[in-house]
Amino acid sequence: MKYDVIIIGAGPSGIFTALELVKKNSDKKILMIEKGNNIEKRHCPKEKTKKCVQCKPYCDITTGFSGAGAFSDGKLSLSYEVGGDLPSLIGYDKSMEFIEYADRIYLEFGADEKIEGIENNKEIKDIRRKAIQAGLKLVDCPIRHLGTEKAQDIYYKIEKYLIESGVDIKFNTLAKDIIIENDISKGVIISDLKTKNSIERVYGEKIVIATGRKGANWLKDMCIRHNINHKSGTVDIGVRVEVRNEVMEKVNNVLYESKLIGYPAPYKDKVRTFCQNPGGFVSQENYDNDLAIVNGHSYKDLKSDNTNLAILSSHNFTEPFNQPIEYGKKISETVNMLGNGSILVQRYGDILDGKRTWEKELGRSNVNPTLPDAIAGDLTSAIPYRPMTNILNFIKAMDVVVPGFASSETLLYGPEVKFYSNRINMNDKLETNIKNLHCLGDSSGWTRGLMMASVMGILMGREIYDK
Template sequence: MLKTHYDIVIIGGGIGGLMCAWRLAEKCPDASVAIFEKGEDINNRRCPIVSGQAKSCMRCKSCAIMEGLAGAGAFSDGKYIISHEYGGWLPEFLPGQTVVDYIEQADRILVSCGATTERFQPDDALKKLCLAHDLHMQQAVVKHLGTDANLETMRRMVDQLRGKCAIFTHAEVTDVQADSRTLVVRLPDGEHTCTAENIVFAVGRAGSGFFSAWCARNHVELHNNQVDVGVRVELPAIVWEDFSKKIYEPKIWYRSKNYGDVTRMFCFNERGQVVTENTGGILTVNGHAYRDPAKKTENSNFALLATMRFTSPFREPIAYAKHVASLANLISGGSVLVQRLGDLEQGRRTDEKRLHDSTTRPTLRAVAGDLSLCMPKRQLDDIIETLHALDVIAPGTANHDTLLYGVECKYYSARPETEDFELKGYSHIYAIGDGAGFTRSLAQASANGLYLADKLARGRI
């Protein structure tokens, strides 16, 4: 039952919002806390493709992969990076050791909810091999929760929060009236309002558009972050197992000789699956990897994306990335494309026969096509050059039958002006996580949520 007033309202039920609520329940158990999540309850999040009910995206009204309680992270492959060196920009606002301390605190919470304790350690020998060929591998202690185990961990976390705070799903916040801290919430039975002493925007990637629009209406200055556009690479798992068995995720960047652009290899999924994501009606690709041996495949996949930072007067990097992805949807007839690397280099389309003849069998039912018809030449040149550079340290990466799915985008939300995560000019209104451009990983989003909760608890709400 919706109350008329709360001590704190958290907009968004992703990992950052859940961690914030968890810490508030620990430190301020008498405080009234509500989470408003516009998507499904975690127990009702079922993607028709993942469940085997459909072979291609059905464009559900609410994408079960991207939206719902526990956020997009619930259906990620669950990589947890225990480092401040990558995974977001929190070290620009907090000391690096503080970030790591909060990441470790969040990990202990996840372990208490059933997450694995296994950790992959850095490997200097592999880093040296990369450096010998002008490839630069970032290193950190990494945990792989697994898409399946990660979902169960999130479910246990949510179950433990029920009763400690009010959780509303199918609850879309359509506006926040900043001066009175009044929230307008659309629930299944109609529109409601409530007030809050403190409001936390924890909207995640799926809610970044709403948050940016709210900031623009309320004259909160925003700063654009980078945008990454590229492909999801799929190949036989054996090609990269020398890396994946030791460090799990090879996270490597390369500066192209042709343009001087940085291309990043990351989001590695050993023996995983390529999946479709629906963000605001635009289909892109991503990767999953399960801990259950029965769900593993013969392939591994990873993102290979070219990083772009736009300068004045252009201020819409997210719109740019979505436009590129929408072109792939248009060309594929409402789906995503897949092309063999050899066909791309030979300037020809991959058709169904060529895809059928591929020695790398696709794990996602995508439309065979030509990525050069939708992706800018510069980004494709960067990707092809990088694949051949990676082929030196992992022979087989640039094989003719390596599959490229497109388009994959990682766009990072515009960051608002804040003072210790409080929106500048608006007391008691805060922003955290991926949707506000502070983080881009489970670990740092979790840390951001815990840090803000401690700040609120010190002020006694």
């Protein structure tokens, strides 16, 4: 089979590449290859079982049309200051122009028109003053909240639109390898995950890799195998913190999501908040190597009594070590081992007291865990001293901004590790050193989150169309 464009991965960056070509009325023949299901077939058994059942051959929470984005909290960050390093590649003005364009597309497919965090200037100034007092920086970022359940509806409409517009999508299909000859990409070797049929070769003029955060390790393997220029990037090691809504009430009402950055002593590593979910739920997502990673969801209609957010400590490695993804995986595996394959949860006060948390102690708390099958235990036995110290000192600083945040009963869940630490070398046309091969989204190391991944897809679509 021969296509003009083959897109590996149907997450936001891959989707918006195809979508932009369709909107431009391109006559190019497009194939999308997706390991998971179409969005209407993506369901998590945990809704009924109340416990993760380790689905095979993949987890529907992280795999399928729209990627992890369909089951995330569904927040669009409307600022170039949030979402990775793409602006440094394509320019800040261009990034903002593309963010506004992508936002209009989300609205076209049914996104909520309300934007969070653009009012209450006096209250925002008060929060910023407290952040400065704590040695933290508050990043202004308007948020359009899709909501976990509404995001699925929006992406379902986009999926139908692409298929009706003639885009071929192969679901439950594994990209095993890229076909490269004389430093020119020619196609992809694929296999059917459900029937396990023999491998097949599909050929294309342009090959776009958009495998998402979950596919970062696969892309790194491709880089090594085919000499695609890349370098080790940052790995984020962290926890998901959960507190009562009353503690976060002011920040939730004024900003919806507080994006705070600090460089706490003694190491001065970058530590930041990420993915805040007012009235949200702590969630679990599984990777193909049976890693259980913690995340957070926030629905439009269904609300809990708690707010959760990630605190991530960023780490960069130099020679001779160049395997930050493996480093993150090893930490995650150790946490999972202590939790017997499940997410671990520990109270902040127990960490300070040098003891593990016991199940009976969680029941005495004002904070009822929203992840019911998390195992009470000891995160400090698995997360290395340096990132753990960074996280604890950052929580202490957060208590200045949000009094009560560093309460003894504040819950910390782990592991929360972000696997986007492989950075592909590209120019502003998104060209790699392999002709006709392009890499997008979180797996490329250039973006973090729905909006910037979508922006990168739009840019890719236009580059292909113009040629």
